[in-house]
Amino acid sequence: MVWMFGIEIWEKMIPVRMMRKMVWERSMNKLSRGLSSSQIRKPRPPSLVSLDLIDEWSSTFTHSHSPPIQKSTVNNDSARIIDGRSAAEEIKSSIAVEVSRMKESIGKVPGLAVILVGQRRDSLAYVRNKIMACHEVGFRISIAELPESCTEDDVCDALSNYNKDASIHGILVQLPLPQKSLEQHFDEGKILNVLSLEKDVDGFHPLNIGNLAIQGREPLFIPCTAKGCIELLLSSDVEIVGKRAVVIGRSNIVGLPTFLLLQRHHATVSIVHAYSENPEVITREADILVAAAGVPNLVRGSWLKPGAVVLDVGINPIEDPESEHGYRLIGDVCFEDAVRIASAVTPVPGGVGPMTVAMLLLNTLEAAKRALCFT
Template sequence: MDPSVLPEKHLEQLNSGSCWPSVMLSLAARTLHIGASCCQGGRRFIATVISGNKTSRLVRERLKKQVEKMKSEFSGFRPSLVVLQVGDRDDSNLYISTKLKAAAEIGIDAKHVRLPKTATQDEVLQNIMSVNENASVHGLIVQLPLDSLNQMDSELVTNAVSPDKDVDGLSCINAGKLSRGDLKDCFIPCTPNGCMELIRQTGVSVAGKHAVVIGRSKIVGAPMHDLLLWSHATVTTCHSKTPDLPEQVSRADILVVGAGKAEMVRGEWVKEGALVIDCGINHVPDETKASGKRVVGDVHYASANQRAGFITPVPGGVGPMTVAMLMENTVKLEHWKVDIEAQINTHKSFIVFLPV
């Protein structure tokens, strides 16, 4: 077994809940071994890689089974998703095609609505209102950035999405619920939700740990802070004005980095045995590649994996989990709808009309 890769059988067992004690003991022993003796007898241990590709595949397979089961039990069960795009950015097109492919694999009806670059903000808002009012659509994503020739207020557009269809979890209503700890009554932003799933797969308990989040964006950093806090970690959020960043990083049992700066976190900053989640996606020059560039994260991987206990790679770490969690939010929304309708029908069966 390659010690640098989290065993797939452990991922599957953790995901299903089977053989939990033995898997947990194995992973716990491995974590303690790495944390206590990252460098022993002159030999340096390599961190266990947390595979987002493997974990996202397991999540998608689970969701596919859930959808098939619900479709067999409820004839009207059909989760649906609309992706609204403004313009024709190549990177947005790639992200959207990935989402549509994942939806099709799971059994989600997904529709791509593309508005031209000439679209006005009012036209975008009208399209959002139309989807909000369409009862057959359960989830709505507004693909960012908005590639328009006209001025757009991304905050206004994002908040125009009905909170009940905001499967990206980016509206102020869902953000407010998350900050209050109402995790069961809101949609959680997909990237931080995917980070939490990767942390769970390691078997490392968040409760009581010191977590450090680098970055405070509304998409990653801020919701990541809230999720770790409500999972009972002591959380420090760092940003561009934080003094002595290496010192803050060195105290982190769990480190989540979403700063948008290539390889800014050096390996020597990382606490031995720490769990490192790298949300960064950066392109740096590389003459050995046909494209002339390669993708790296916000953490200097080659040095960090010599000290960390667990670490996510870039690519193949957090990225695949973002799409998987988007699909989970969409399926969860349709589950809520079915549960509510079932409760209403149950109550209707007990209604008794008394004679006047």
């Protein structure tokens, strides 16, 4: 299995990830005057549903190579560091206890299946983390590895098999699926539609998202990163009701569900994205800021309200000759600035990341309990 590469894969990963992020096709100034043709995915008639634009953050906001604020000028005591790693460990411990109880009581354990298409290096690393976490808590885990050359039908067949497998309670398709070419690619929507709702532990099925959005309804599963963010806020005693919350980034897997969940918790929520004019003006109003743009150091001190609580979802590898592997991971938030200005901040790594994995385990445990009528 390829994830034996271990953590070294990050090293080779950098150019790919950096290149992807550094295709800055426009500046915010250009945006305010009008959109370039390259931003419009494909020509189509004006639609009431949406204008089809690609989210790419302006180069104005790439700070990954600007020098960090000198440590000597930073008051490291000012912001509380929200320790996602220890919070996740605590959750995993209680999951392990539940798994033991389940095993003793009915002789079964929760089962998670992961479908991995191709060998995207970041996907391999994420899958490897999930395998380790499953082993830690005593889950059964099954991986279906499919070559990049496989068809949509192959993926759907693997899904159908897991749908029928009574020992599997949660299934996830590791996203993003590899893009074969501009013309030929996997239809994520079509594939996810095959996934049994009761096993959709990522919570990405549109029915789950719809039920998360609609007041008075309950989704079967809450997407893991959004759930991890709220869990960190609640366990850190951060007041949410009525507070201004801003989510940076509007991806289907993080930004959107985090918005919906914060809104359910009665925050006053705004979503900032690549087309937002003057995003820093909006983020400066945030009592709670969730950064999930995938842009290293996007959020500097000038973007923060003094005393804000900052959750950094970004995991961006950047070159660093002084580090052991020649790179280090940084978030979307300039940590040194946040420590100075915010009242609490999650570090990268060791913040939201471990919580996401813990929430996946929690969702799978819930799915297993539901399927096995175990309380």
